[in-house]
Amino acid sequence: MAPNSRSYQVSATPFTVFGHLLFIAVATLVFVWLLKFREAIMAYKTIPGRRDVQVQRVVHLTLQTIALGSGILGIVSVFKFQDEAEIPDMFTLHSWLGMIAICLFGLQLLLGFFSFVFPGAESYSRAGYTPWHIFGGLVIFFLAIATAEMGLLLKFLRLGLFRSQEALIVNFIGLLLFLFAVAVGLSVVLTRGY
Amino acid sequence: MAPNSRSYQVSATPFTVFGHLLFIAVATLVFVWLLKFREAIMAYKTIPGRRDVQVQRVVHLTLQTIALGSGILGIVSVFKFQDEAEIPDMFTLHSWLGMIAICLFGLQLLLGFFSFVFPGAESYSRAGYTPWHIFGGLVIFFLAIATAEMGLLLKFLRLGLFRSQEALIVNFIGLLLFLFAVAVGLSVVLTRGY
Numbered sequence: 001m002a003p004n005s006r007s008y009q010v011s012a013t014p015f016t017v018f019g020h021l022l023f024i025a026v027a028t029l030v031f032v033w034l035l036k037f038r039e040a041i042m043a044y045k046t047i048p049g050r051r052d053v054q055v056q057r058v059v060h061l062t063l064q065t066i067a068l069g070s071g072i073l074g075i076v077s078v079f080k081f082q083d084e085a086e087i088p089d090m091f092t093l094h095s096w097l098g099m100i101a102i103c104l105f106g107l108q109l110l111l112g113f114f115s116f117v118f119p120g121a122e123s124y125s126r127a128g129y130t131p132w133h134i135f136g137g138l139v140i141f142f143l144a145i146a147t148a149e150m151g152l153l154l155k156f157l158r159l160g161l162f163r164s165q166e167a168l169i170v171n172f173i174g175l176l177l178f179l180f181a182v183a184v185g186l187s188v189v190l191t192r193g194y
Numbered sequence: 195m196a197p198n199s200r201s202y203q204v205s206a207t208p209f210t211v212f213g214h215l216l217f218i219a220v221a222t223l224v225f226v227w228l229l230k231f232r233e234a235i236m237a238y239k240t241i242p243g244r245r246d247v248q249v250q251r252v253v254h255l256t257l258q259t260i261a262l263g264s265g266i267l268g269i270v271s272v273f274k275f276q277d278e279a280e281i282p283d284m285f286t287l288h289s290w291l292g293m294i295a296i297c298l299f300g301l302q303l304l305l306g307f308f309s310f311v312f313p314g315a316e317s318y319s320r321a322g323y324t325p326w327h328i329f330g331g332l333v334i335f336f337l338a339i340a341t342a343e344m345g346l347l348l349k350f351l352r353l354g355l356f357r358s359q360e361a362l363i364v365n366f367i368g369l370l371l372f373l374f375a376v377a378v379g380l381s382v383v384l385t386r387g388y
Contacts, residue, residue, distance in 0.1 A: 091357055093347050093368040100372075135383060139376055146340040146372075150347050153287050157351060163285055174287040178294075178340075182333055189329060 040064040041141060042187050057116060068109055071102050094150040101143040108136050138188060145181045149174050234258040235335060236381050251310060262303055265296050288344040295337040302330050332382060339375045343368050 040063030047056045075098070082089055090099065115129045152174045161167035234257030241250045269292070276283055284293065309323045346368045355361035 088356070091361065093343060093350065093365050096365055096369065097343070097372065100369075135380065139379065142336055142340075142375075143372065146336075146343055149287060149291070149340055150344055153344050153347060154351075156287065157348075162282070167285065171287050171290055175290065175294075178291065178337065181336075185333065186329065 040067055041137060041184055045187050045190075061113070061117065064109055064112075068102075068105055071105065075099070075102060092150075092154065094147060094154055097143060097150070098147040101140055101147055104136075104140045104143070108133070108140055111136075134188065138185065141184065142181060145177060148177055152177075234261055235331060235378055239381050239384075255307070255311065258303055258306075262296075262299055265299065269293070269296060286344075286348065288341060288348055291337060291344070292341040295334055295341055298330070298334045298337070302327070302334055305330075328382065332379065335378065336375060339371060342371055346371075 040060055043060040044056050047059060079089060112133055115126055152170055156170050161170060234254055237254040238250050241253060273283060306327055309320055346364055350364050
């Protein structure tokens with residue numbers, strides 16, 4: 001070994017392994033987040049039977065709460081990362097729409113909780129709020145999808161991608177995300193007759 | 195006048211005026227396009243009366259055809275501009291989703307024409323296709339909105355905007371576009387009971 005080469009006396013292997021594990025963790029988190037979010041919206045379709053409305057409601061609320069938590073965790077991570085990398089916050093349309101989406105999501109969850117779960121809610125006011133809850137949920141969902149598409153575009157540009165394999169993969173993620181949004185929209189429309 | 199300054203023997207005034215006119219033309223075109231598109235989707239709500247279904251249909255078809263024509267004209271202009279400026283075509287997610295949106299729009303118009311206008315269409319097959327036509331229209335509309343938001347983000351980044359007055363204006367256009375999409379969605383949902 002060349003005597004002039006700097007030696008840190010520490011093997012690179014554990015960090016390489018840790019790096020790969022981190023990558024798998026991030027990828028898994030993205031998929032879990034998408035899966036939870038999808039399942040949460042579609043809980044009333046996925047869980048069969050008209051008698052199990054109470055179960056459907058608990059599953060829907062639980063998954064949406066996990067989704068909101070994951071979303072907030074994601075945004076906190078972004079702020080932390082941008083703070084450390086000295087990238088300024090909240091100046092693109094992506095960040096604006098993303099922040100609006102997460103705030104509306106929190107509001108939607110709160111309104112939904114007090115309308116459908118809290119014991120004091122009257123059944124006729126529930127029935128009146130339901131279509132607005134569904135419409136609001138779809139608006140927030142499509143806002144989140146649009147924000148994610150813009151996020152993919154930002155990443156694409158900041159990485160300087162262009163007609164490479166990586167560029168194709170990023171764009172195909174964007175295409176799949178659009179198809180996913182169509183599937184969720186169709187599922188909601190067909191389930192509720194809305 | 196300084197003798198060393200290069201003189202083209204042509205006044206700059208007509209070009210300045212032409213430049214301003216071009217700017218007004220582009221701005222007007224964007225607004226006309228949005229207005230036509232909005233009016234086209236909302237024609238069944240905007241034009242009152244249940245007896246005037248035939249009028250509503252003609253207005254809807256006419257405006258959507260103008261919208262498709264404007265969309266194709268817009269895309270042709272982009273290709274022409276990028277060709278002249280030697281910017282490569284069709285590599286961002288913005289371009290992919292935009293191209294898919296315009297192709298689906300053309301398909302939707304064609305299917306709609308043969309289902310609702312062409313004399314051979316049976317009335318029961320019309321009734322069966324109507325909810326799919328509305329769902330398809332909303333999907334294409336929201337795809338167009340997402341593409342426009344990505345277009346604003348691209349322009350923002352390529353102009354190198356950052357916390358300036360211009361940056362705020364671009365982002366507020368994006369916010370208004372989102373509110374506009376919510377209004378159109380709500381209008382369709384409330385009109386059709388869909």
